[in-house]
Amino acid sequence: MSTVLLKMEGISKGFPGVQALSNVQLELKEGEVVGLVGENGAGKSTMMKILTGIYQKDAGKVLYQGKEIQLSNTKEAQEMGISIIHQELNLAQDLTVAQNIFIGREPRKAFGMLLDEKKLNEDAQRLFDQLNINLNPKDYVADLSVAKQQMVEIAKALSFNSKVLVMDEPTAALTEAEIDALFVIMDRLKKDGVGIIYISHRMEELQKITDRITVMRDGEYIGTVSTKDTTIDEIISMMVGRQIYQSSKPEVHSSTEELVLEVKNLNRGKVLKDINFHLKKGEILGFAGLMGAGRTEVARAIFGADSIDSGEIRINGKPVKIKSPKDAVQHGIGYLSEDRKRFGLMVDMDVKSNIAIATMDSFLGAIGWMKDKKIKTVSEEMVEKLKVKTPSVHQNVRNLSGGNQQKVVIAKWLTRDCDILIFDEPTRGIDVGAKGEIYKLLNELAAEGKSIIMISSELPEVLRMSHRVMVMCEGRITGELSAENASQESIMTYATQRIG
Amino acid sequence: MKPEVNNPEIGEKRKSPFKSGALQQILAFASLIVLLLFFSIASPNFFEWSNLMNILLSTSVIGILALGTTFVIITGGIDLSVGTAMTLTSVMTGVFITFWGVPTLLGVFLGILSGGVAGLLVGSAVAKMKIPPFIATLAMMMIAKGLALVISGTKPIYFTDSPGFTDIALGTMIPGVDIPNAVLIFFLMAIVGYIILNKTAVGRYTFAIGSNEEATRLSGVNVDRWKIIIYSIAGLFTGIAGVLMAARLNSAQPALGMGYELEAIAAVVIGGTSLSGGKGTMVGTVIGALIMSVLTNGLRILSVPQEWQTVVVGFVVILAVYADILRRSKAK
Numbered sequence: 001m002s003t004v005l006l007k008m009e010g011i012s013k014g015f016p017g018v019q020a021l022s023n024v025q026l027e028l029k030e031g032e033v034v035g036l037v038g039e040n041g042a043g044k045s046t047m048m049k050i051l052t053g054i055y056q057k058d059a060g061k062v063l064y065q066g067k068e069i070q071l072s073n074t075k076e077a078q079e080m081g082i083s084i085i086h087q088e089l090n091l092a093q094d095l096t097v098a099q100n101i102f103i104g105r106e107p108r109k110a111f112g113m114l115l116d117e118k119k120l121n122e123d124a125q126r127l128f129d130q131l132n133i134n135l136n137p138k139d140y141v142a143d144l145s146v147a148k149q150q151m152v153e154i155a156k157a158l159s160f161n162s163k164v165l166v167m168d169e170p171t172a173a174l175t176e177a178e179i180d181a182l183f184v185i186m187d188r189l190k191k192d193g194v195g196i197i198y199i200s201h202r203m204e205e206l207q208k209i210t211d212r213i214t215v216m217r218d219g220e221y222i223g224t225v226s227t228k229d230t231t232i233d234e235i236i237s238m239m240v241g242r243q244i245y246q247s248s249k250p251e252v253h254s255s256t257e258e259l260v261l262e263v264k265n266l267n268r269g270k271v272l273k274d275i276n277f278h279l280k281k282g283e284i285l286g287f288a289g290l291m292g293a294g295r296t297e298v299a300r301a302i303f304g305a306d307s308i309d310s311g312e313i314r315i316n317g318k319p320v321k322i323k324s325p326k327d328a329v330q331h332g333i334g335y336l337s338e339d340r341k342r343f344g345l346m347v348d349m350d351v352k353s354n355i356a357i358a359t360m361d362s363f364l365g366a367i368g369w370m371k372d373k374k375i376k377t378v379s380e381e382m383v384e385k386l387k388v389k390t391p392s393v394h395q396n397v398r399n400l401s402g403g404n405q406q407k408v409v410i411a412k413w414l415t416r417d418c419d420i421l422i423f424d425e426p427t428r429g430i431d432v433g434a435k436g437e438i439y440k441l442l443n444e445l446a447a448e449g450k451s452i453i454m455i456s457s458e459l460p461e462v463l464r465m466s467h468r469v470m471v472m473c474e475g476r477i478t479g480e481l482s483a484e485n486a487s488q489e490s491i492m493t494y495a496t497q498r499i500g
Numbered sequence: 501m502k503p504e505v506n507n508p509e510i511g512e513k514r515k516s517p518f519k520s521g522a523l524q525q526i527l528a529f530a531s532l533i534v535l536l537l538f539f540s541i542a543s544p545n546f547f548e549w550s551n552l553m554n555i556l557l558s559t560s561v562i563g564i565l566a567l568g569t570t571f572v573i574i575t576g577g578i579d580l581s582v583g584t585a586m587t588l589t590s591v592m593t594g595v596f597i598t599f600w601g602v603p604t605l606l607g608v609f610l611g612i613l614s615g616g617v618a619g620l621l622v623g624s625a626v627a628k629m630k631i632p633p634f635i636a637t638l639a640m641m642m643i644a645k646g647l648a649l650v651i652s653g654t655k656p657i658y659f660t661d662s663p664g665f666t667d668i669a670l671g672t673m674i675p676g677v678d679i680p681n682a683v684l685i686f687f688l689m690a691i692v693g694y695i696i697l698n699k700t701a702v703g704r705y706t707f708a709i710g711s712n713e714e715a716t717r718l719s720g721v722n723v724d725r726w727k728i729i730i731y732s733i734a735g736l737f738t739g740i741a742g743v744l745m746a747a748r749l750n751s752a753q754p755a756l757g758m759g760y761e762l763e764a765i766a767a768v769v770i771g772g773t774s775l776s777g778g779k780g781t782m783v784g785t786v787i788g789a790l791i792m793s794v795l796t797n798g799l800r801i802l803s804v805p806q807e808w809q810t811v812v813v814g815f816v817v818i819l820a821v822y823a824d825i826l827r828r829s830k831a832k
Contacts, residue, residue, distance in 0.1 A: 305718060329720025343718050346711035348778050357708055358719040360701045368700040412719065 003030045004066075005195040006051075006082075006164050011060035013046055020046045023060075024221045026214055028164065028195040033186065035206040035227070036199045038216035038239055039431035044199050047216070048166050051197075052084045053077040064164070083157035084166040089149050091141045098124035098137035101156045127159050131185060146291075147178035154185065158194075165189065166197045171205060172428070175290045176492070183209050201432065202458070203232040215239055240433045256281045259317065260451045261333075261420055263302065266311030271297045273475045275311065279420065279451050284442060286466030287455040288491045293472040295455045296338065299422045303335040304328040315420070329358060334413030336406070338425035338455070344409045345397050352379035352393040354408050358416045382411035386441065403434025410441065421445065422453045427461060439465060459488045471495050524772030524824050528787045531820075535791065539798035546801050553680065555790075555797045560669075560686035561586075561741050561748070563789035565764040566771075567693040568619075568737025570785045571730050573768050574697075576710045576777025577633035579731070580761050581622055581640035582738045587757030588644040589615040589742030594657030594752035597665065604662050611746075612739035618644060619735015623728035645758060652754040659750050669747035682744050687786075689740060694782040696733065706730055710777030766813065767792050770820040791816065 006028040013021040021043045028034050036044050049055040051062065053071030062069050064080065071077045074084075091100050098121045099106075107123065109116040124137035133151050141149060150170060157165055171179045186196060186209060200206055206213060207227060215222040215238040222238050258281040266275035271294050279285050287295045300306045302313060304322040313320055315331050322328045328335070337343035345354055356363055356375045363371050363378075379393045388407045390400055397408055406426065413421055426442065427435045442465060446452055456462045462469055469486045471479040471494035479494030540547040565582045572579040593611030596602040602610065618640060625636040659665040669682040697703035705726045708716040717723045746752045771788030773780025792813060799809045 303718070324722070325718050326720045326722050335718060337718065342712070343715050345715055346708050346778070348711050349707060353704060353708070357704075357716065357721065360704065360721070364701055368702060370699055370701060370704060372699075416720070 004028070005030045005032075005064070007061075007063040008047070008051065009061045009063070011047065011050060011062075012058045013050060013055060014058055019219055021050075021057075021219045024216065024219070026197075026221075027224070028197060030163075030193045030195055031190045032212065033190060033196045033198050033210045034224075035210035035213040036197055036216070037201075037206065037213060037235060038222075039433055042216040042239070042431075043219040044216055045168070046219075048084060048168065048197070048199070051077070051164075052082055052166065078160045078162075081161060081163040082166075083160050083162040083164070085150075085153045085157050085168065085170060087168040087170075087172065089146075089153055091149055091152060093140075093142040095141060096137065097135055097139050097141060097144070097152050100141055100152055101127070101137075101159055124155075127155055131155060131158060132188065133185065147174050147181075150174065150178075150182070151185075154182075158189070162194065164195050164197070166199070168199045169201065170198075171200065171202065175292075177290075179205065203235065204460075206235070207232065236432055260315065261302075262312075262314040262317075263298075264312040264314070266298070266301060266313070267309045268297065268301055268306065269309065271475050272301060272308070275301075275477055277470055277477060277480070279453060281451055282446050282449050283467045284446050284452045284454055284465055286462040286469040286486075287453060287472065288457075288459065288462045288469055289472035289495045291457065292474075293495065294475040295472050296424055297475070298472070299335060299424055299453065299455060302328070303333055303422065305335070329416060329418070332417070332419040333422065334358070334416060334418035334420070335422045336409050336413070336424060336426065338428055340402075340405055340409060340429075345405060347398040347405075348396060350394050350396055351383065351388070351390055351400075351408055352376055354397050355379040355382055355393075355411045355415055358412050378415060379411070382415060386411055386414075387437070401431075401434065403430045403437065406430060406434075406438060407441070414445075418450075420451050420453070422455070424455045425457065426454060427456075427458070459491060462486070462491065463488070523827055525781060525784045525787065527823055527827075528771055528784060528791065528820065532787055532791050532794065535794050535798065539794070539801065543798070543801045546798060549678070551797070551801070553678065553683070555793050556683040556686070557680055557748075558797065559789050559793040560682040561745050562760060562763050562767060562792070563686045563786065564689050564737055564741040564744065565760060566767040566785045566789050567689055567782060568734035568741075569761075569764045570693065570768050570771075570773055570780055570782060571697065571706055572633070572734050573765070573773050573775060574706050574710045574777060574780040575727065575730055576713070577626065577727075577731075578637065578765070578775070579622070579734055580634065580637040581618065581644055582734070582741075582764055583757045583760035583762075584641050584644040584648065585615060585618040585735065585738045586742040586745060586760060587752075587754060588618065588648045588651075589739045590746040590752035590757075591648045591652045591657060591754055593743050593746050594659065595651060597662050598657050598659060604665055607662075608668065608743050611743045612736060615739020615742055616732050616736040619732040619738065620728060622735070623731025626731065627724040627727035641758075641761065648754040648757070652752065654754060656754065657752040659746065659752075666747050666750045669744045682748060685740070685744060689737065690782055690786045693737070693785075697782055702726065702729060702733065707778060710779070712778075763792065764789075766817050769817060772820075772824060774824075788820075 004027060008026040011021055011024045024043065024047060026047065038044050046055060050057045053073045053076055069080065092103065101124050102120055107116040107119040108114065121137040128135050133155055135148065135151055135155065141152065170182060174182065189196065198210055210227045212224055212226050213230065213235060214224040215235060217239060259278050260281045261279040263275055263277050266272055275298055287298070289295050297306065301308050302322070304324045304327050313322060320331050322331065341347055352375050356379060363375050365371055376393060383390060383393055386407045388404050388411065390404060397405055400408065427438055430438060442452060442454065454465055463486055466486065467483055469481040469491060470477055471481065471491055473495055481490055545551060565586060569579050569582055589611050592614040593607055596610045597604055597607035622636050622640045625631045626633050667681065670680050672679055673681055673684055697706060705716065705721060708721070709723055709727065713723060767788040768785050769775065769788070770791055771781065771784030773784060795813060795816060796809050799812060
């Protein structure tokens with residue numbers, strides 16, 4: 001148990017203009033899970049890229065099984081037994097599971113001229129049996145759930161006989177049950193002596209699975225603590241180096257009885273069945289449920305992004321027809337997608353263009369001429385109001401951090417003066433410090449009389465923010481809970497309450 | 501505080517009047533100057549007013565096509581139809597003026613409009629029927645080619661009965677200065693294109709659609725409608741090129757035009773506009789078009805056979821795009 005498998009010492013790495021790492025250390029023993037935590041930009045990824053040979057370090061030593069190693073690419077690292085599972089899945093969607101796992105080292109036959117598909121599938125099956133993973137080698141990756149795809153990545157990493165496994169936010173897209181299954185596999189790997197470096201923002205998971213936790217901040221090593229002897233608060237304060245916003249419930253329940261949005265008998269194919277709910281003015285309505293329960297689908301249906309089969313939507317008491325996002329926006333609805341880069345932002349355009357995109361009509365003069373100055377003034381006001389950290393409104397959104405990108409999307413809808421805001425996973429991929437700011441912002445918006453639907457997979461977030469919670473399961477609303485009655489247990493009961 | 505900005509100099513770059521891709525443009529502009537210098541030294545006949553005017557004149561038609569194509573390419577689309585659609589507008593102008601006896605000015609106007617209609621159809625196919633731009637415009641390329649031949653009866657239509665028609669391209673608006681109208685119209689259209697792209701909502705949506713179409717749609721923008729408008733604008737540019745082409749030749753040549761679309765795309769790409777959408781400039785396209793015609797003209801003056809000229813242009817396209825890729829990978 002106590003043999004040191006990997007030791008990184010005094011690692012420094014600079015990029016033009018930024019010192020990404022200075023004198024960072026990390027130690028991993030056999031059969032141990034070490035959590036690596038820190039805010040976005042703390043240097044975790046850079047550290048792992050050095051370990052796996054993607055980046056070259058400027059200074060420091062990497063000792064693997066007692067010997068100093070010098071890696072120049074990922075392939076060398078893999079052959080040596082160091083594998084990484086990236087946050088984004090790197091699978092070829094149109095190939096099968098087995099083809100993905102052995103990509104680049106496919107078994108051959110006929111003097112290496114033909115691929116040996118049979119052996120390929122057998123090898124994959126043997127691997128799954130060893131790991132006790134339930135996967136069919138011949139399935140196409142595109143047909144698998146995200147969780148299964150994650151399993152494929154893990155199997156792929158382990159097929160190199162890895163001794164060191166780096167997992168970068170492996171649970172971001174998994175449901176509770178899938179996370180538990182993942183942890184079972186991790187436990188087995190630990191028993192086999194594999195050392196795992198586990199990067200995550202989710203404190204509950206770190207507490208459950210890690211043996212030790214190493215904290216980084218601003219490219220520096222802050223410390224390593226034994227998971228047993230520490231608390232979440234302690235780790236968070238190590239990470240941020242300051243107290244973060246910690247109001248557990250909104251102070252004032254400012255929501256009135258005035259109904260802003262009513263959804264009646266909404267149906268859409270197999271994904272949404274008989275959705276009924278209402279939203280009050282100034283309310284934060286939480287939507288909880290497992291992955292695939294239909295929460296995002298509700299949001300997209302209300303927003304006109306997907307067509308519906310039947311149902312009625314009333315805004316301020318009047319029935320409305322919403323056939324496209326354009327209609328929804330005209331009725332004062334703004335939608336903030338869970339996948340900001342895909343559905344929320346033009347990352348290669350500047351901050352002001354992103355803020356103005358939903359409101360162009362009001363920035364136009366005669367013959368469609370854009371009032372550039374007005375766009376600039378308005379977006380600068382927004383940047384100031386929401387405290388977006390950006391050198392100027394001319395900055396490309398790509399260069400902002402996740403939290404600030406989220407604020408730009410919020411600014412877009414506030415510029416449009418939307419009264420109903422639908423937040424889909426508002427803090428996904430956002431670091432702990434910025435999360436607090438987003439929560440504060442949501443509360444302020446609600447206090448100003450905006451009505452908010454907040455979809456979230458993080459139960460602590462739902463409990464902390466919501467005035468009322470709707471729980472969904474398999475396309476239906478299975479429960480409604482007041483803030484007082486809501487608890488992790490009550491939500492999970494409804495979330496797993498399968499009907500029919 | 502942790503660094504919020506990974507690459508602060510990008511913010512500075514955006515402030516240049518050319519918006520994004522400024523470096524690529526400076527590079528393209530420098531290449532143009534180098535080419536001009538090279539050919540001036542290599543041949544005494546190159547840097548003469550009449551030859552320079554020749555170059556500009558031969559740039560004008562392809563250049564205007566390229567300006568229109570720039571819009572489409574920035575949305576992430578492609579337009580293969582501009583070459584033959586240009587021919588079709590030439591033929592339509594001939595039909596209006598020569599066959600139907602419509603007054604020249606009105607005929608020109610209707611001719612340009614027919615280019616807009618071609619763009620409108622392509623745009624509708626792309627936006628409403630969701631046909632990929634490559635396919636939709638490929639189909640339009642064939643349809644326009646066929647129609648041009650059918651309508652003209654495969655014979656050129658001459659404008660000999662409407663005196664002054666050739667002046668649209670070859671006359672000069674500014675008395676005393678020997679610059680053909682076609683050249684002036686090209687520069688005028690470049691300015692118009694610049695204004696549409698950078699100062700109007702259409703332009704902003706052009707970039708937005710190219711950067712992230714789905715996010716633009718989810719911002720409440722009627723993406724389908726704007727796409728149709730953008731393709732129609734490209735069509736109007738094509739129409740203007742068609743009229744100029746007809747005026748220069750004093751006839752509508754129904755067999756011409758195939759292949760112009762590829763030269764237009766090459767000019768756009770040399771000018772630093774990204775085929776993956778979201779990035780591009782009108783200034784770049786103008787420079788790109790000029791590089792192509794300077795190259796062709798210079799090589800001709802140096803008596804390089806025409807077949808080889810094409811080979812050289814091909815290599816230049818590769819070089820230009822490779823330079824852009826190098827720049828991008830360094831920026832990371």
